[in-house]
Amino acid sequence: MIKINSLQFVSASVLAVAVGASAVAEDWSDVFAWRDIRSDVASQFNEAGGERTPAHFRASAALDLALFSAANAVEERYTPYFDDLPEASGDPDLAAHFAAAALLQRLYGSSADDAIEARLNAVSEGHSEAAVMAAHQIADAVVDRVMIQAGATTGEVPPYRPFTTAGRWVPTELPYFRGGLNVQPWLMEASTDLRPDGPPALDSQAWADNFNEVMTLGARDSEIRTPEQSAEARFWVSKDWEPLVMQLAERRELDMLDTARVMALMSLATSDAGLATGEAKDHFQFWRPLTAIRNADLDGRDDTEIEAGWMPLLNTPRHPEYPCAHCSYGAAVSAVLSATFTLEDGETVDVYAEDAPDLVEAIADLDAFSLRMSMSRLYGGVHYRFSNEDAEAIGRAAADLALERFGQEVESD
Template sequence: MRKLLMVSAAATLAWAQPAAADTVTDWWDVANRYYNAAQGMPGPRSPDMERVTTRAALAMFEAVNAIDRRYHSHLGMPAASGAASQDAAAATAAHAVLLKHYPANKSALDESYLFVMTAIPDGAAKEAGKAVGLQAAALAMDAGGIDPAVEQVPYRPRTVPGEWVATALPSLDSYWPGFKPWVVDGPEALRPPPPPALTSAEYARDYEEVRRLGGKASSERTPKQTLVARYRQAFDITPSVRLATDAAGRSLVDNARLLAVYQMAFDDAVQAMVVAKQHYDYWRPVTAIRNGDRDGNPATQHDPAWVPLISTPNFQEYPCGHCTAAAVIGEVMKSASGWKAGQRVRVGSLLNPNAVTLTLGSWDEWVGEVSDSRMLGGVHYRFSNEAGEEIGRRAAQIVLAKALQPLARGKRRR
């Protein structure tokens, strides 16, 4: 679950031309920017919107891998001519997927596509690459949708008959349980155990931590901790992805696999996290702390006027979504060939894109900082952060172990 930058449709036009690196990474970046921009659009969201970036990444992988045959196909894509243009295939695959999902942005997407394609020499290789890309896009757009056999139950506010509760419904739609997972057996396979009992020492410990450090008026939170809470709300991993995909010795299909694995693991982890939130329906610190005299735990101090440092998301607390996403990213990025042990991690902010890109010592350090930020912001307990991290790590490990595995040497193209 990502906190996303809200921008206007017009701003998307400025992003339409991919920067220099490689075709796959460029179009993944473009897909993310379109997705982020779409968060601010009016009207109801569709389930397809949640899968668009993954479909684009997977389509590019299938297209490039069909030409440079090194990994198992996830969608049953047949091998293509090794003479076909990989760049034409990747660009065509991504363009077709994005155009299907963002038809209102056809002009900008077509311009992006034209910039890439005009740089590829005309001829049979280019035309063959285009055909491969369209075939991969068609397969990707048919994958990862809603399973009609799964019941989607609208949220029902829990209250005593006749007693008022807030009327704003949670912003997590009821379609989340219905997605067909990419790799994980199902969201229940990653469900964490229940949160600690309200009367437990663990609950009191983590309650008091967020009460002391996560409140807007906290006198115990340091200036640096305040910055961490705000800066990590909407993280941008593009700088580090560029470092990994630009590393010497990596091929286009290696980069396509990395991004496809990341996107599939992200989707499966986020689905599990959302379904767990809906299952446990756990209260946020702002609710708990204002009602701390009613939780049956003498070790919790209640504060009827307490408010968090940052705005509380309008959905259930347990487990932490940011922590889930960060753990997925960390596990996948650590697996990338070319990512050196001890290499510094560079992460930006979508919330403040003009801020400097921060550098940390490792992915594990960054994941821990993201988790800390949610407690320091007053929106999560530490036990919820830990549960989210575990979902993300397990999802990434499962996808890395099962999806897009290397072909036996004798079956590789080269």
């Protein structure tokens, strides 16, 4: 039996196994096995009423970073995220497994015990006591640093106050994006680092052009939006990026470290892109097309006509419009994937609709598919084109920070 209790990771029964190679194949799938375990134990933790901290909300990125950092500390194949890790030796994959186990135990306590015990019993088979102890030591050092970074905050976010005048009713449903605006970024120095210049002035022609475009193209009863564009709007509402990496990692036969690297780059880039986008939304508080079109008499223009009953194709999200969160996430993922994989001629990767598993889109361009996600928000009537474009710039910048900060291949002497 394997126990996770402070430094007590492995029992005598495992340490007594003969020295030799691991009996478990260490490849790309091990990264996703740990992500599945994290999802399961998080559900158990939440159902049991566990108290969530900022680190819990960033647990997926923390797990990816722990897997990468532990394996890379041993192998030293890529530039590290943490510069102060102790020297490590042994088996890089085993170090990654122990780091994942330690992280989940610290986050979820007893909710993680059974899953961790089963997994570590499997991956430790065939390793010597010395190898297990070496893996444990670097894992502990890695998780110390990951937990500090994942849980770091920058102070309280002021409560949201609905805008109104004295005595006048306004909707009281609170926006849902503000809860994580006080976390310390993974890559940026501050959440304001990637803040865009802002939406166009209401007295500009750019505003009028964008207003009229979304009014006509994004309306529920639009006469110019094609059936294909309507399908795009609905298809891209919610996407899981994990299957993209899984397909490419399997085809390229990536090992555990390379797979963990891609996932860590993507997780940290999307996390910071989301933080920068949320900060900008909170800062600019720009009105959604639904609000602007139903109140077009307030912008002082003759070329933006009011349509009091206008409705978008998609439901309007419950937070400010500018910039587009979908678009920043999509651009960050696209930038990381295009920097780490090259599709062969005729090769595609499949994107699945979460709410309709039978719907599949084959993507043949890793660098450009994020444009489809951005345009879908315009077709859906929930974002202006300028909001999409500025958000894409945020996502690409966050990906650049990730690629520059860590994960670059180290040149051998």
